[in-house]
């Protein structure tokens with residue numbers, strides 16, 4: 001098991017043949033080339049998902065703990081952007097790692113939210129200067145009117 005190496009989706013996509021077959025499960029990159037013939041579900045299903053994220057397909061079957069251990073055995077790295085936390089407790093193995101990477105848009109939204117100003121600031125920033133300017137102009141107007 002190698003959890004240090006980071007691969008991008010396009011790097012994984014290059015390994016999609018029977019001779020070189022990688023798949024992604026919960027952000028883990030698995031080289032299943034040597035496992036193809038051994039897979040109880042047949043090699044076809046793995047080859048179909050080669051070079052892609054097969055998390056949904058993997059979970060839909062309801063694989064056992066043994067299958068999850070195979071994943072750790074054949075893991076060669078992690079998908080870029082995934083935060084994987086290994087745990088000794090096998091049941092948590094995948095719940096912990098099942099975290100979506102934070103998307104840029106979410107970060108942006110967070111930053112914008114943080115920049116929101118309280119409503120009363122708007123009052124002081126715009127309304128008070130506007131009132132002052134109005135008073136000033138009115139004063140000038142009155143002065144002018146009185147001098148006439």
Ligand code: HEM
Pocket residue numbers: 023025030032035039040041042045046049054057058061062063064065066067068070071074
């Ligand atoms: C595209 C993803 C996958 C699909 C669609 C898939 C499909 C299946 C199916 C249909 C079975 C049931 C076979 C039967 O009951 O006769 C099975 C069993 C099994 N698969 Fe997969 N599989 C996938 C990925 C994997 C991976 C990545 C591993 C491990 C590296 C794995 C390990 C196993 C094991 C150990 C079994 C035996 C039953 C169990 O322990 O859950 N599979 N798979």
